[in-house]
Amino acid sequence: MKKLSVPLLLFILFLTLTGLSHFGVLDRYVQSVIMFIGINIILSASLNIVNGYMGEFACGHAAFMAIGAYVSSVLNVFLFARDKVFGAPLLSPELALYFFPLVLLAGAAAAALAGMLVAIPSFKTRGDYLAIITIAANFIVTSTIININAIGGARGFMGMKKITFAMEDVIELPWMLIWVILGTIFSIWLIRRYVSSTYGKGIIAINQDEVAAEIMSVNTNRMKLMAFMISSGLAGLAGGLFAHILGYINPNSFGILKSTECLVMVYLGGMGSLSGSVISAIVFTLLLEGLRFVIPWIDSGLHWLHLIPDAYQVSQVWKWVLIPLILVLLMQFRPEGIMGNKELSDIFPKIKKWYRFR
Amino acid sequence: MFDSLIQNLFNGLQWGSFYSLIALGYTLVYGVLTLINFAHGDIFMVGAYIAFFVASFFLGHATGLPGWFVLTLTIPLTMILTAGVGVTLERIAYRPLRRKGADRLYVVITALMCGLILENGNLALLGASRKSFPELVDKTVYTFGMVSMTNLKIAVIISAILVFVLLQFIVTKTKIGMAMRAISYDKFAVPLMGIPIDTVIVFTFILGSSMAGLAGLLYSLSYPILDPYMGALIGWKAFIAAVVGGIGDIRGAFLGGFLLGFVEILVVAFFPSTFRDLIAFSILLLILVYKPTGLFGVAKTTKI
Incomplete structure (x- = not known):
């Protein structure tokens, strides 16, 4: 029972969500919010490997997301859809369903390879200089994509909807939701396994003291390479899912x-806390979507109280003022994030009795 | 060919001056606090808007004032008001965190968030329409052979150099500069020596933010279209320039800014303009890979 509780719970969650979406109880908007929560969980948990457990300050995560998104979408459109640039599909569109996970993994692998772009300089550089390298890598990746005309350049790339429709033609199910949930579970499982393995211990040792870790026979370069590649590979997976949703x-x-x-x-969830990353991704996405509804209320409330002139309308831009403001306030009162570096089971030790999750 | 090269070098000097002025602010704050003040690019944007409002106030309320007089009033007022914005940020966002001894990275995240608040608050309050900066001084074009330069461009370059000399003087020759260097050396021993650490930090923010305000004013004089996101990209780039120069060192920030300016202008001169960011950042990345602490940075040895 202890061994099965987490898989069972996840399976029930998976069945409920897909079932409710399939029979139309959850409308498209709710489905897309759930999918974005999943993607944000992958993104924050994977960045937590480098920024939390390893203690670096990598701020170019979106670059790897972009690589995963572009590689998987271009592959999918090239293989399974009719496109202006790539012409007729190579394989029959019905196969899209079976090849979709493979294509996503190909995108993730490409992103992981690109992660070496950051990982190799990290052998010599640490701290703020590495932060710059990641920012520069982000700029380099986006401007490289802008300069490749075959994949649309600055205009963007489309055609992934054809793939989702092709999948729904084979079996009528909310396929993107299913892939996002599976991808999220896979990422969390992988990160959990990775962090509790020897490699995970290695990167935590690097965080504490790199020189001491090296003396204790931790192969720091290999650990860093691995951490950056897993982190960016999962970001690529998230990017591939993101591209196919939109x-x-x-x-x-x-x-x-x-x-x-x-x-x-x-940082909202806490550095080096996997459950913190998951919670903060959920909180952040819900906050982002919730404010969309709250802002019109604020607008009418302020007009009712005659606090602002009638001509001025509180627009959705205020969302991006309120969210940073909330985060700044949160940082003031709880500077270590929601969970600190603890896991959920450290705060509520009693739930350890009910599950085993490694 | 030679003339166009000289012309491009001159344009690079002018374009690099903006990066230099902003990078100086980054490097001052970093040198003292080891804090990457990511809100600095947005303080530059706020400076440009403050300059816009101050200049239009004078032009609107006291008609008949000559343009150069308005400009001489606008420069110090903009610098003072922008310094006020920077100090406010330090006072309400960074100082409480510093007092609590929070991890450095949390302060960096707070700075990022403050930058977003400034950007989007501006967009929300003033609307998405772009403001166009009033023309205060008439453009005069001087031509030497095939090289043409305007008085504005020369003024931008000269003020960047003056600011650099002033900052270098303050940091290396005065007592408060000595205190700034002392804080960057050892944050815990310095208060014990009777140095008011908060005053020195506020002074640093005043210096950095007023330089950003000056840069905003000069930028909006040269490219008179203001929009709320103008500070974001230029701020990130100036930060990269500061790091390539060796962050924490004033000479490094100054030269790094000019280096980035030259590279960008020369790339645009020989390649399509969409390649600007790609090539400029690749060159900077290569510099950092070969010289990981930047051009002027000193490698720190770690004691075991």
């Missing part, structure tokens, strides 16, 4: 602002 991607949506969002989620 059906349209644009290099500017993977800019430094997206990286900032990932950073915020990591």
